[in-house]
Amino acid sequence: MDLPGPFPVGRYARKLEEEMRRRARVSLIGEVTGLSRGRAQAHFELRDGEGAVPCAIWLNELEKLELPEGGLRDGSEVVIGGGPDYYRGSGQSSPSFCFRATQIRLAGEGDLLARLEALRKQLRAEGLFELQRQLARPALPKTIGVVTAESGAARRDLIAGLERRGWRGTVVWGFAPVQDRRAAPAIAAAIQDLAAQPRVEAIVVTRGGGSLADLWAFCDETLCRTVAMLRVPVVSAVGHERDSTLIDDVAAVACSTPTHAAEAAVPLDCVAARVALERSAAALRRAADGAVRARTPHLAALARGPGRALRRERLALNQKTREIRAASARGIAERLDFQRRVAGVVLERAARRAAGPEMERRRDALRRAEVALRAHEPQRTLERGYALVEGPGGAAVTSAAAATAAGRVRLRFADGGVGARVEEEEA
């Protein structure tokens, strides 16, 4: 062993004792645990998330401090003043180390806030504030978990909030004490148990208002780290102010009341959603009906097509007939023949176009048109007693002057022609 010594241990213990007692006196803040009172001293551990120190205070000094009744107890946050102390022991008694407190006061709001700020800074630096906020929150969860006190207004308010939203799904309660610092492990356990249930789609952690000391459990480092790492979104509604506790920082959403927490856990207002859905259904019905109706005139026009075509042809035919009637006798036969051919073609085309269920009606119309046409044939005119006067070349003679000039003409009757001589003008 290549070290200085060996020294007698008692001498070393004395040196250590002197060294310890020379160390600077400081004040510490933490939580009291394992408090016990002996005959002369009170012993406890002062602890936080990172570690602990064994502490002792002489009972006579503790009494002089006049702490409130029950102020120094397990779980209370305290600030102690003092320094490290090493008792070197003796030939018979055991050595011991402690932080020798000479002052103790309960931690105030300011102390807690300072600690909270330090912790907040640390968790933010680790990126733990972002994890929950990045989780997708379902608009319409069917099952939500709730961590709260079994008896308390928060529970009632949350249910009322959910009901107001028209949401009547499943609530799974994870009841836990929510009052003091020691509640933190129970709260964390309840949250983890709920998150482990596959059906739980969101978790609400809630309790009513209180002082920061009352809400201190929700600033617990382990609890907040647990929440930050969950894959299920957590909605916090602790106290009546947002962002007062550390859990608000790590949660997916922080709310000021259980009613708001209900809205954050079920983002969809089911009452409004039903109305909107009915509106959408009506819009779809309108669109479907409208699509067919908008095209109906076109379809109807197509359906009416043959009838209209026939009517148009008939009008055209009547027009031609009138023209024929007005036309001179000259060339009447040829023109009529031509017109008949045209009419025939037109009628045939119309008849073809008229094919369909209304065929019979259209056929009647065609027959009527033919009868009307025949009434205007020259042969029928001759049968009624008229005669056609033709000149020497067979051309129609259409005036008295032309007849006189021709001298001889031919009269064509219905049953044949006769020659005739023009003798004199009629007076």
Place this chain on the structure above:
Amino acid sequence: MTEKPESYEVAVERLEQIIDRLDSGQAGLRETLELCREGRELVAYCAAELDAVGEGLKELNLDELAARLEGSPS
């Protein structure tokens, strides 16, 4: 039936797209009827989702939920 929507919000988003498209008047007859059919399916899905959380609030304790899950094969 086309594929079941991923979630209520996805279904509603698609439904809004469909109605916007129909309202634009740019869809032809075939597309309109196809969109209406898809829209009706989405409405039916959303209505079923709302019905699932509309029957009556159920309250369970954690251990009751665990017991229920163990009891059912799902």
